[in-house]
Amino acid sequence: MTEKVALIGSGNWGSAVAKIVGRNVQNFPHFNKEVKMWVFEEQVDGQNLTDIINTKHENVKYLPGIKLPDNVIACSELKKTCDDATMLVFVVPHQFVAGVCEQLKGRISPNCKAISLIKGMDVQESGHGFRLISDMIQDSLGIRSCVLSGANIASEVAEERFCETTIGYRNLEDGELFKQIFHTPKFRVNIVDDVVGVELCGALKNIVAIGGGLVDGLKLGDNTKAAIIRIGLYEMRKFAQMFYKDVKDETFFESCGVADLITTCAGGRNRKVAEAHVTTGKSFDQLEQEMLNGQKLQGTSTAKDMFNILTKKGLCHEFPLMTVIYRICYEDLPPIRIVEDI
Ligand SMILES: NC(=O)c1ccc[n+]([C@@H]2O[C@H](COP(=O)([O-])OP(=O)(O)OC[C@H]3O[C@@H](n4cnc5c(N)ncnc54)[C@H](O)[C@@H]3O)[C@@H](O)[C@H]2O)c1
Numbered sequence: 001m002t003e004k005v006a007l008i009g010s011g012n013w014g015s016a017v018a019k020i021v022g023r024n025v026q027n028f029p030h031f032n033k034e035v036k037m038w039v040f041e042e043q044v045d046g047q048n049l050t051d052i053i054n055t056k057h058e059n060v061k062y063l064p065g066i067k068l069p070d071n072v073i074a075c076s077e078l079k080k081t082c083d084d085a086t087m088l089v090f091v092v093p094h095q096f097v098a099g100v101c102e103q104l105k106g107r108i109s110p111n112c113k114a115i116s117l118i119k120g121m122d123v124q125e126s127g128h129g130f131r132l133i134s135d136m137i138q139d140s141l142g143i144r145s146c147v148l149s150g151a152n153i154a155s156e157v158a159e160e161r162f163c164e165t166t167i168g169y170r171n172l173e174d175g176e177l178f179k180q181i182f183h184t185p186k187f188r189v190n191i192v193d194d195v196v197g198v199e200l201c202g203a204l205k206n207i208v209a210i211g212g213g214l215v216d217g218l219k220l221g222d223n224t225k226a227a228i229i230r231i232g233l234y235e236m237r238k239f240a241q242m243f244y245k246d247v248k249d250e251t252f253f254e255s256c257g258v259a260d261l262i263t264t265c266a267g268g269r270n271r272k273v274a275e276a277h278v279t280t281g282k283s284f285d286q287l288e289q290e291m292l293n294g295q296k297l298q299g300t301s302t303a304k305d306m307f308n309i310l311t312k313k314g315l316c317h318e319f320p321l322m323t324v325i326y327r328i329c330y331e332d333l334p335p336i337r338i339v340e341d342i
């Protein structure tokens with residue numbers, strides 16, 4: 001059977017993976033050589049971003065300076081992007097997944113498989129629990145979903161600097177198939193039988209990254225940063241295993257775990273904006289607008305999601321780091337409280 005890949009999302013990470021996937025499908029006979037990529041249409045210098053991508057083969061707004069393979073075709077219509085696909089790669093900021101799934105409901109071929117590269121979670125304001133993004137995809141579209149997460153700052157991956165990543169699978173065949181479209185000698189994929197652990201690592205590390213940035217802004221030094229990373233890792237594992245008993249300890253030693261925490265606390269966008277929050281006193285929303293040129297911050301909203309869950313379950317005292325990060329972001333607590341409250 002020939003597999004056809006569609007990419008849902010074309011931001012900073014979506015464009016970096018488009019480069020990898022566009023190349024890799026050409027290396028196997030069982031993949032269709034065309035990869036459609038859904039673009040949330042916008043104007044850049046008076047032109048449609050899709051037209052720019054399809055003529056210059058570069059996403060000039062979200063990943064400038066990186067050439068995309070010619071077989072990656074930008075498309076502004078979501079349904080058209082996915083209608084003949086058998087493998088869907090979800091790579092939009094987490095706040096937009098619900099809208100995307102709603103549009104695709106009932107329009108996906110039944111033999112489709114999905115993978116989520118999204119770092120975040122879904123919390124219904126009225127509910128008491130939360131949902132994994134991969135579960136949301138599975139529930140709304142009726143298809144299986146793997147996840148991919150790792151120490152993967154998009155620009156470094158796009159420049160083909162060596163790194164690792166982790167695919168979590170529910171079905172080994174799906175894990176191996178998705179590995180074929182992502183693995184390269186410079187982007188080494190390891191597949192593990194712990195989809196929940198991989199996904200929660202990716203979501204929760206964004207909150208810790210905000211903590212890393214606050215510490216940088218306060219100029220507290222490397223020992224303090226290391227302490228935030230260690231406590232963050234501990235709270236991530238505790239939260240994941242409290243809600244999902246089968247999450248494995250080993251997953252936290254994969255690229256999606258400790259390695260992503262290190263990279264995100266060193267070079268990620270969440271870290272950068274949190275540092276600027278301390279040094280400028282500006283709000284996170286304002287800094288996201290000023291510093292990220294349309295890219296989206298995930299750590300603050302995930303801190304809020306997690307705080308809502310912890311509050312409803314009466315668990316804030318068991319997760320002091322995650323709780324104080326939320327309060328600094330949303331309740332104007334002085335940033336120094338990050339080391340006083342933990
Ligand atoms: N950038 C990275 O280094 C990186 C690395 C690994 C994982 N991730 C994760 O990948 C996911 C996607 O991140 P990204 O960096 O590709 O995105 P991004 O931060 O670059 O976000 C911008 C994208 O969102 C789109 N967008 C804006 N409004 C929208 C709407 N209403 N509906 C749908 N799309 C809309 C924009 O068109 C653009 O494509 C996130 O969960 C992120 O945590 C990012």
Ligand SMILES: O=P(O)(O)OC[C@H](O)CO
Pocket residue numbers: 119150151152153154209260263264267268269270271298
């Ligand atoms: O830039 P950030 O903070 O969204 O982090 C990017 C990646 O998730 C790092 O692996």
